[in-house]
Amino acid sequence: MNAYVMLGVFQTSQKLRTSLRLLSRAGLPPVDLQVQLLLRGRSPLSATFSRKLHLGPDGPASSPAAAPRRLPFSRVTVEDLTFFRKTLPGRAITDPDLVQSSNEDWLKSVRGSSEVLLRPQTTQEVSQILSYCHSRNLAVNPQGGNTGLVGGSVPVYDEIILSTSLMNSILSFDKISGILTCQAGCVLENLSLYLEERDYIMPLDLGAKGSCQIGGNVATNAGGLRLLRYGSLHGTVLGLEVVLADGQVLDCLSTLRKDNTGYDLKQLFIGSEGTLGVITAVSILCPRKPKSVNVVFLGCETFDQLLKTFQLCKGMLGEILSAFEFLDSECMRLLNTHLKLANPISDCPFYIVIETSGSDSDHDSQKLHNFLEEAMTSLLVTDGTVATEESKIKTLWSMRERVTEALTHDGFTYKYDISLPVERIYQLVTDMREHLGKRARSVVGYGHVGDGNLHLNVTSPAKDPALLASIEPFIYEWTAKFQGSISAEHGLGLKKRNYIYYSKSRPAVAVMGKMKTLLDPKGILNPYKTLPDDLK
């Protein structure tokens, strides 16, 4: 009997290892630990078996978000470890305490049971590792900053974790063209600081900047707060160096703006979530640092007024507009309650954060002043404040950037990242609130309204399968009805892989499957992620 043993995983891995040892002493065969959506440290040690979450009546395979059965990859042997230790002296980690944090995602919602964490420093080392793993049929989980929100960055079973954290060198920066070339493990914030000293900025910015790495950003085609102005990574990435599943190094690390010579391979890897190749270096086009940045925090009575403000904004601020974000009053309540951040203005149903970036502060202030005057006299906006000083700008931005953090203090969070026609965005939030009623603790909406991207989050005191069953597939069906995307920027990872059909047709997904087979015939790169289970 194959024992699918469900373990509730507790606050420390210590208890996990104790449970494992208890089980093995009980004489059970080597168990495949299912990835469980974990209880947040509330179960006592005595409740060894967690509630079966995300399971239908037929067992684990029937729930779309739960992990599938382990595929027949090889298991790591002593010989394998010897090879890894020889190839990466001192950087092949097997100490469970050190591997533990790389096994669990930022949300603490999924955990794998990998026993090996590899930390290469060069592309050559990555190539050697992959070549070896390919020949041995060992599964590999590429990992950057581990800040992903869909369980794509951590192992499901015992996949070897291939971390890019030590590949953090900046290779070159051209001051005239603004083209930066760096290794995949560079932390986004560090790149920003480096560029700011040279009068440039990164074309993307997100709340996770202190931890996320550029390789991971590219692999997930991260969007973020500046997409409105600088576009997506599909446009700003000029070249990639990728190591393929068999260890072959694919050098497409061009620094040319224009190069129409054959198929543009790098586009395949951007957003591939580590399933088609391991990105080892990136060359990216960076914009000049704006001389004048203004941030405005506004309050609106209705979502309709918010949309009209957006149109006014585009018309009057036009080319200097660099961000247009929104949050609702529920988000403000969470910021006030859990992070003690005070509302900069009076309480309103909706809040907007607008950022302008330009090269002339007088010109920008004048445009901003005209826009604000118009917005106020036409009563689109009921209150607001402006910041031009760095310290105040940071404070206003934190009202939007720290919502994710505030949610983690409100209970267990169900996170959704949806693209919809802009007019429909808030309707989904109100419909969800009505649909869930008292079963949810908080239902909040916020996000990149300028890009048509809603972050809808639901919190409950603890993980609640009944609540989840109410949210999904309701939210995905609602989204599909308006031809939206069930994952605007977070990707599919583990949690959303089987929902792909809500936003992509079967023929399209079939072609994706063919690409995967072409580039990774053994399927060793980040298995169980991104593509749906029924493609196998």
Add this chain to the structure above:
Amino acid sequence: MSGRVLVGVKRVIDYAVKIRVKPDNTGVVTDGVKHSMNPFCEIAVEEAVKLKEKKLVKEVVAVSCGPQQSQETIRTALAMGADRGIHVEVSGNDYETLGPLQVSKIMAALAKKEDAQIIILGKQAIDDDCNQTGQMTAALLDWPQGTFASEVTLDGDKIKVVREIDGGLETIKINTPAVLTADLRLNTPRYATLPNIMKAKKKKIANVKPADLGVNLTSKLEVLRVEDPPQRQAGMKVETVEDLVGKLKELGKV
């Protein structure tokens, strides 16, 4: 009693900006660097505006000494609720050598001219950390002073001030007219809301020269040299305990 409060606001390099020393070591780089109102001055303005909202004072006048750009700082004070501003024009070499003694002479002269009842200043500026202007101004006017104020209560013609001191909190009662300096916990400055920002554009800022106030700006101080603090040595990261012991032995620490 005029019921008039004078608030001093200083334009300083924004506290979030990374400070750079000029290559010739004569000062720090200020050109093209983001400036804003000194945080303690913001707290002073907030306190003054609060007093006006409680109808304990009649008018709040914001004062700044410096070049043309100081007017932006006064505008911020107006957007927070000050009624009018006075820009004391000081530029060029005079501005380079402008220090607490000169500013306190200016504040004292203005207090007499405007018949001020209370002067509120920030306890210190974040660029020079002098913590002298409030005290000097009170001395020049022979007024009582409530410095490092964390709580201010008007009580008839007296002011009760709770002061932050090393041992804890000290409560004193002083006569008006008086000078107060604001400490961090006095209040949380408000954000300037849009309606007030719009209104502020119409409020008056008067232009005054130090000579008009009979103030001599010559400084008895000369800056000899400005240097970076010594660079912190980077730490070293090692992978194993054996490495750690080895390195410690190498450095002769073990």
